[in-house]
Amino acid sequence: MTDPNPSHTPLSNPSSHALPASGPGSLAALNARYGARYRWLLLMAVMVGTMASIMSATVVNVAIPGLSHQFALGQERAQWVTSGFMVASTVAMLTTPWLLARFGYRATYSGCMWLLMAGGVLGGVAQTFELVLAARVAEGLAAGVVQPIPAIIIMRAFEPHEQGRASSLFGMGVVLAPAIGPSIGGLLVDWFDWRSIFFMVVPFCLVCLWMARHFVPTTGPGGMAANRAESLDWVGLALGSLGTLSLLNGLVALRSGPAWQAAPLLGVAVLASLSFVGWQRRRAGRGQTPLMNLQLFAWRPFAMGALVALIYGTALFGSTYLLPVYMQMALGLSAASVGTILLPAGLALAVAIAVVGRLADVRPPGELVNMGLALLALSFALMVMMDMHTSLWWLMGFTVVGRIGLGFILPSLNLGALRGLDKALLAQGSSAINFVRMLGGAAGVSLCGIVLEWRLAAHGTSLADTARPGARLAAFDEVFLMLAALCALAMLAARRLTPPS
Structure with missing residues (x-):
């Protein structure tokens, strides 16, 4: 590097x-x-x-x-x-x-x-x-x-x-x-x-x-x-597409049916991913430009940033799917009420980004990302306090805490992961970290759906069951705790975003 x-x-x-x-x-x-x-x-x-x-x-x-x-x-x-x-x-x-x-x-x-x-x-x-x-x-x-x-x-x-x-x-x-x-x-x-x-x-x-x-x-x-002679890595693109499509379809199949139906798709996803890595190494060894330069992951801050991006994408997109469903199906709120509750959180996110962007010029990005992940984990954990009788002001406050956490992460994560890379690798680095974040996000929606269905079944209820609101609420609480645990796990990687001295 x-x-x-x-x-x-x-x-x-x-x-x-x-x-x-x-x-x-x-x-x-x-x-x-x-x-x-x-x-x-x-x-x-x-x-x-x-x-x-x-x-x-x-x-x-x-x-x-x-x-x-x-x-x-x-x-x-x-x-x-x-x-x-x-x-x-x-x-x-x-x-x-x-x-x-x-x-x-x-x-x-x-x-x-x-x-x-x-x-x-x-x-x-x-x-x-x-x-x-x-x-x-x-x-x-x-x-x-x-x-x-x-x-x-x-x-x-x-x-x-x-x-x-x-x-x-x-x-x-x-x-x-x-x-x-x-x-x-x-x-x-x-x-x-x-x-x-x-x-x-x-x-x-x-x-x-x-x-x-x-x-x-x-x-x-x-x-x-521009270098018009540069050739695209079509084999790598095909393997990456096959792996991504198989993973997402496998997770959807796992969510909607028995595990044995999803197993072939998930197996293809694993095989395609391993083949993709092997092909990128082979292409780089020949002196050709790979679709994803695996040398990026030898730079510790980038590798840790990619891991944070994967987990962060999973938690962010998963919660974006989960929160409206939770508010309507578990707390019985109308769609209009959901929009009203989430509006202050959106405003808080915009303000947080403006403030944290200034801090990112003087504070280590890893420190800001860790703070954001801690706030995001706290907001998920606080959801467990909600029940049918809790004031909606508390719910609004909990979502605001989470969006402030996102405001700490968004301006800081790319800076922490990409600083220190050779300039020739910046385009590859930005592409790779965005790919990992989106892959985590795409998987996060299915993951939250799978875990929610599992916990609903464990509590003997379903989203359509209105007779046991307490059991349904408990299932949602356990999914929020899973998201909090994922954010806590990402904090371990975020601590290593600072380049080694």
Whole structure:
């Protein structure tokens, strides 16, 4: 790797092993045109695109009832509207370094915006469920490629003492997408129908394409000219896709049926994952660029950051699924009440990100991540205190504690994992850590569902059983304790995020 305390230079200072590109759209030309404010304009440009991609991921949940009615879908087929996006997004993250190196920032980013917009339009006009699913996969591919890019830019364009502030600005913008998206989506569904949800991304994409033309450089990472001769690791991509798809389908099968039905899929997932690792080693040994550079995991802070990202993704996405179900099925609250309770938590998250971003410039990232995980674990553990007679103010307070914890983690985790990496590995590092987080998140939803069904059965009840609310509440409490334990486990890894001296 590198010296654990390397000197980070701005994005305009390329690495020494390649020649910088020139031309009106090159990094050097844009830096000269816009001066010191350029890095902030670049960050804003990619932030809007990331917001659009995240909004496309979350807002479609509002449209699922309408989709199910339109195409007479059962729960399993309707779930693929979400699952198809998540699988495509997770796998596509692995291709970001190759796309940036071969086509440069602007072509990659603009291409993703065109694909995201095309997916939105196709989903909005689709007359069959198969076309809707194809649209969601297209949106997922675009979202997956875009999401690692901001972290690469923050680590390259900003000095170490500015990276926390840049991360907090980006984080606040990204938090707005899932916060306002479903609300706007709900209004659109009420005023028009489910098709309007898909068209929501179109104006965002148009703005992104304009900003890309003005602020995103044509060059690759570090200001280098794009390398058109670089070949994609298709075998690695196929193995990664097979492993991811088999794992998520295996977990869904485990949740909905007996274990023996899920075993073949989970076995394929394990075999594909081992084959993926072996192939990446072989490709690197030949001097070819691997899809995921396993040398990353030899750097302790990155390896620990990836482990934290995996567990954090599992807890975050799992709880995002679990909390609304808990409030409605265990506490008997209406959907409107759930939205009211979660609103202050969203505001607390935005404020926490702004504050912690400043702290990340002066405090060790591992310390901030540990604090966030502790608060997140505490919020899960406090849920055990709730019963049918507890004031909802307490529930609101517990969710706020958890979102403040997320605010500590979000700006700090990438900084802790990526600082100290060789600049040539930043794109690979951001891609890998986002992939691991999304994989954990995709698995987390199924994990919470599996454990919840298991504990409900152990207590002799079900979600449909209204006669034994105490038993149902106890099952939810045990799932929350599992999430708290996962966060506590991640704290052990977060302690080692600081580079060795």
